[in-house]
Amino acid sequence: MAEKIERVKTLIVGSGPAGYTAAIYASRADLKPLLYTGMEPGGQLTTTTEVDNFPGYPEGIDGPTMMVQLQQQAERFGTEVRIGMVTSAELSDEIGGIHKLTIDDSKVIEAETVIISTGASAKYLNIPSEQRLRGGGVSACAVCDGFFYKGQDVAIVGAGDTAAEEASYLANICNKVTMLVRKDYMRASKAMQHRVTSLDNIEIRYNTEVDEVLGDQVVEGLRMVNNQTGEKEDIAITGLFIAIGHKPNTDIFKGQLDMDETGYIITKGKSTKTNKPGVFASGDAQDKEYRQAVTAAGTGCMAALDAERYLATVETEKAVV
Numbered sequence: 001m002a003e004k005i006e007r008v009k010t011l012i013v014g015s016g017p018a019g020y021t022a023a024i025y026a027s028r029a030d031l032k033p034l035l036y037t038g039m040e041p042g043g044q045l046t047t048t049t050e051v052d053n054f055p056g057y058p059e060g061i062d063g064p065t066m067m068v069q070l071q072q073q074a075e076r077f078g079t080e081v082r083i084g085m086v087t088s089a090e091l092s093d094e095i096g097g098i099h100k101l102t103i104d105d106s107k108v109i110e111a112e113t114v115i116i117s118t119g120a121s122a123k124y125l126n127i128p129s130e131q132r133l134r135g136g137g138v139s140a141c142a143v144c145d146g147f148f149y150k151g152q153d154v155a156i157v158g159a160g161d162t163a164a165e166e167a168s169y170l171a172n173i174c175n176k177v178t179m180l181v182r183k184d185y186m187r188a189s190k191a192m193q194h195r196v197t198s199l200d201n202i203e204i205r206y207n208t209e210v211d212e213v214l215g216d217q218v219v220e221g222l223r224m225v226n227n228q229t230g231e232k233e234d235i236a237i238t239g240l241f242i243a244i245g246h247k248p249n250t251d252i253f254k255g256q257l258d259m260d261e262t263g264y265i266i267t268k269g270k271s272t273k274t275n276k277p278g279v280f281a282s283g284d285a286q287d288k289e290y291r292q293a294v295t296a297a298g299t300g301c302m303a304a305l306d307a308e309r310y311l312a313t314v315e316t317e318k319a320v321v
């Protein structure tokens with residue numbers, strides 16, 4: 001028998017810093033939000049041991065603990081948190097229209113407002129030694145983890161603007177940065193290339209890829225391979241940063257929401273409004289620039305305020321008619 005369709009004022013999709021912050025604000029505004037966690041309850045921060053830059057934690061905190069605390073804070077004000085994936089969506093074009101989202105291909109939730117906080121996933125090389133040492137010196141976020149390698153030798157993989165930006169960030173903190181570029185040129189803009197090449201402690205290795213990350217529990221070195229000659233070379237490093245791009249988790253909204261060429265949801269002006277009335281986007285799903293927990297939380301707050309104001313406007317219009 002088909003399950004009963006539920007209707008909610010606010011449905012929040014995703015349980016990272018953006019989703020839980022939206023939930024804290026929405027529940028305190030009495031929107032009685034329902035939040036679906038997705039496959040990664042707590043989001044990306046559950047894959048890291050130390051978060052040192054989220055305000056309010058003077059001693060730092062481990063990612064999973066921080067996310068449990070955010071969940072508890074959201075639940076304290078009445079957010080209902082459920083395990084489940086949104087597998088498809090039918091978003092209304094009408095002001096005051098009802099959005100229908102399907103959970104795990106079975107249950108349908110009807111929502112007056114939807115806050116999308118589905119984040120983005122960092123791309124990895126997917127070689128066994130890299131996967132084994134994730135969190136042990138392999139990171140996909142230089143701004144988050146670079147500090148832990150202050151004064152040390154590190155390497156970065158990538159050749160685009162983000163890689164160039166992160167390489168120069170690391171060069172300010174670390175002793176030496178070896179940059180591995182797969183082709184014989186960089187994809188980054190000329191300005192970014194200039195920034196990288198003008199820094200003395202960045203060594204760019206063209207036509208070079210990771211053969212193996214060396215180390216048992218933590219990164220101790222890197223075996224590089226020249227993809228033209230097959231020649232291998234080991235260097236001693238303590239950190240390896242992967243900067244080959246991110247993929248926003250927005251496929252289920254493709255064709256309905258305006259997105260850029262990579263799939264980041266486009267929001268209007270300084271708001272979290274999407275092209276569909278009553279649908280808001282927050283966190284890494286709409287932000288390819290900053291991608292930090294605190295910025296995700298900030299836009300989660302904005303999305304809840306935008307949803308609350310939207311619902312108030314719809315109510316007022318109904319009362320006038």
Ligand SMILES: Cc1cc2nc3c(=O)[nH]c(=O)nc-3n(C[C@H](O)[C@H](O)[C@H](O)COP(=O)(O)OP(=O)(O)OC[C@H]3O[C@@H](n4cnc5c(N)ncnc54)[C@H](O)[C@@H]3O)c2cc1C
Pocket residue numbers: 013014015016017018019036037038039040041042043044045047048050051052053054084085086087117118119120121122139140141144145249252282283284285291292293294296
């Ligand atoms: C290794 C690592 C270390 C980091 N360290 C730091 C740090 O120290 N400081 C910092 O500020 N930032 C750090 N970051 C970045 C930070 O984690 C992200 O910027 C932040 O988590 C983004 O929050 P978000 O809520 O937008 O998305 P995410 O945290 O990515 O959460 C997305 C959520 O959406 C859910 N979801 C996805 N698709 C669906 C669906 N279809 N249905 C339902 N749910 C769905 C997922 O299950 C997940 O819960 C780090 C990132 C990584 C990878």
